[in-house]
Amino acid sequence: MPDLDLEEFRRLGHQLVDWVAGYRAGIAGLPVRSEVAPGWVRSQLPAELPEHPQPFEDLLADVDRVVVPGTTHWQHPGFFGYFPANASLSSLLGDILSGGLGVQGMLWSTSPACTEVEQVLLDGLATALGLGREFTFAGGGGGSIQDSASSAALVVLLAALNRSSGGDWRETGVEGTECVYVTAETHSSLAKAVRVAGLGARALRIVDPSPGSRAMSPSALAAAITEDLAAGRRPVLVCATVGTTGTGAIDPVPEIATVAHEHGAWVHVDAAWAGVAALCPEFRYLLDGVELVDSFCTNPHKWLLTGFDASMLWVRDAAALPDALSIIPEYLRNAATDSGEVVDYRDWQVPLGRRFRALKLWAVVHSHGLEGLRAHLRGHVALAAEFAGRVRDDPGFTLAVEPSLALVCLRVVTGGGDAADDAASRTVLERVNATGSALLTHTVVDGRYVIRVAIGSVATEAQHVRALWEQLVTTAAQVRAEAAAAR
């Protein structure tokens, strides 16, 4: 028997569940950011793999001794970096089921429930978000769980290339005249998708923002498209972002879609972080214009309590991805596929195999209900509003841009001018991170250094956001005093 004895699995499984509970119970007491040096983790583990079975307890001991100190704790309540990753415990329960079943959902026929539970959930969430019936399977579209918004952007670009070429792309590849439109704030995954798809960076058009905003200017988009058409190039895809990574900017989807469609370009909405908030009626404006777009992506693994990886991608035309991606070798042929009655999700993604990821999303939706999910989102938005209010009211700080949902971008004000403010902001961020009680990351807006406070970790509550504010105030005061003393 090459596998664990079932009783041994029960014993160890319970022990591991308890380990996870203990880890989460104590996580607030750990430094958020790992302070180990490059190579430390490797130096702590034997280079040679064991010849013989080792007690599982030894691995757990190594996890405590090496992995935990070598880990940046994304589930820590003081995690305000990047966008948080919501690995809730209800999601983990669903993932244990998925691992226990151990099925491969590449084809409908290789595990019908793996496909159909995903269809039910994505249809249900499309409705709950207000995406409209045309993005559900019943309405001729449909959704799928991708590993990430990066992969979603790639497959959407491929579908757009295929459609734009009338299907020739599958046989003859890209032509070198295709263009993709983004802004300087668009996630780097779009630039990566353009590269992966063989278009090269020259195909990427960085469209200017509207004056005074960080959102794509529809008239600049129209001008860029006109210029490309005049030069014999082909507009293939426009990516509108709802909630950019840097500052949470929201591109004007209705106007962008109108311009893009005049010229036959696919419109993709990347709402990786912000999109889930549309579950709340007061944030449904995030979907304005979605009735005009071809695809929409948002990630439960960022802010909807679901463990990475779970990125939801909906398309208006359920045939678009299979048209672009399907290749059927003999060993994958089967009656269900031939019938045309089923969805084979392998044709919606680059990898062939796929896990039963819908179970963790199902566990989350089931355990919290839509009202629970809304409360989670609203709680963070309220904390961000409170935090932004303090920034606004304190002359020692300034908002770099208006807050967007649960993302607040700020700078330290020193009175010494832009360069001094930027240096102080950087120093404050580094000192806060070094304390281990919070983790912040930065961006650069119009050449200025900006501290991002992304509220959204599952465990983050009012006390943690308030403690962060106190720490920022104290640290900035120190930094200002040091600067004054040095002058």
Added chain:
Amino acid sequence: MPDLDLEEFRRLGHQLVDWVAGYRAGIAGLPVRSEVAPGWVRSQLPAELPEHPQPFEDLLADVDRVVVPGTTHWQHPGFFGYFPANASLSSLLGDILSGGLGVQGMLWSTSPACTEVEQVLLDGLATALGLGREFTFAGGGGGSIQDSASSAALVVLLAALNRSSGGDWRETGVEGTECVYVTAETHSSLAKAVRVAGLGARALRIVDPSPGSRAMSPSALAAAITEDLAAGRRPVLVCATVGTTGTGAIDPVPEIATVAHEHGAWVHVDAAWAGVAALCPEFRYLLDGVELVDSFCTNPHKWLLTGFDASMLWVRDAAALPDALSIIPEYLRNAATDSGEVVDYRDWQVPLGRRFRALKLWAVVHSHGLEGLRAHLRGHVALAAEFAGRVRDDPGFTLAVEPSLALVCLRVVTGGGDAADDAASRTVLERVNATGSALLTHTVVDGRYVIRVAIGSVATEAQHVRALWEQLVTTAAQVRAEAAAAR
């Protein structure tokens, strides 16, 4: 508190571990293949998502009522289809840890242990397999865990395109003259990678096999390359397969690599299924020629006890993938990346985010030791040899090709000629699958229908393979009798 209470998580976590243990304990009594009709699973679940939290026990009840009958049981001991997927219980323990930690390993700095444990393991497994020091980080190469061999093939193709263009590919994309060489037996993921990369199917060269074999002919490869060069085309990548999906054929890597390198093409070895067997000295011949290739891929999630997804990809040049794939926006900049001392695995893959997949692989290697893994592999190869012997000795069957490791390809012999044998083989396969005690899949070799018996499920033991043989004998006898009666 939007997440589960920790005591509730403990209680439910234990319950789920027990559910998994119970599922695995009873799995042999379930029909391997789900017999539900398209739409049945959807019809059994409410279309509307719940507004309020629901008891987890209700979800488990739905899993028992809908998901289990809607699932094809890949962990069933009678699963002989495709290649099995090894979701061992030790792997699941590691994955529970990963889910509990909930970290994001996109950059070294976002969780050093997530990167370095993977490096230690991949270096250790490179050594254990006999890949050679040049594929380890210490030797200037290195390994990473990809989600699948499909994604591995794609990133390798991108690195080859980048290298072949001297880096111009990143800016100007593909030229349309690039060529990729495979055989008719190569996995369809290569054709998909060629399509995704924007080359189109016209870039794919299907190289003939050597006479009397299903393996790529080095002289045919040389001829194809010469012809392409003469026509102004550019050989970019040759994929050699060690253990094809259809029949387990093994391309002659040393000769292929020699031909390919004369013309600067990247050589990738796709050993997705078979490669792990090189852990056993008697199967190390599978790596013959690997010292000449650029990259090598094998999947622990197929036959090395590790739950999907875990595909190991090693490259000889650790800079090759980052050179092709790296894009650094401001919000991902950090001191560790700037130092050049660390590996940022996001640059080895298409998605930005990544789970801590190394923990499940670590749990497997740790729990079984290399000797345990070898015993697992050897056990299945021995069962396949025994099974193939029965096929060989029975005039009612014939081996379609010589067995390859744990894969046996056979046909039913009726005495009525090829068409009758093909029809009988198909009928026998369908009837065996319909009983629910075993799952077989097929392929077509030289136009002939072939039953594949892929031995490799974690739970498969001698009794299950012997029972399959008895069932094949009995079913084939019935089918022959029916055919005789109908004449």
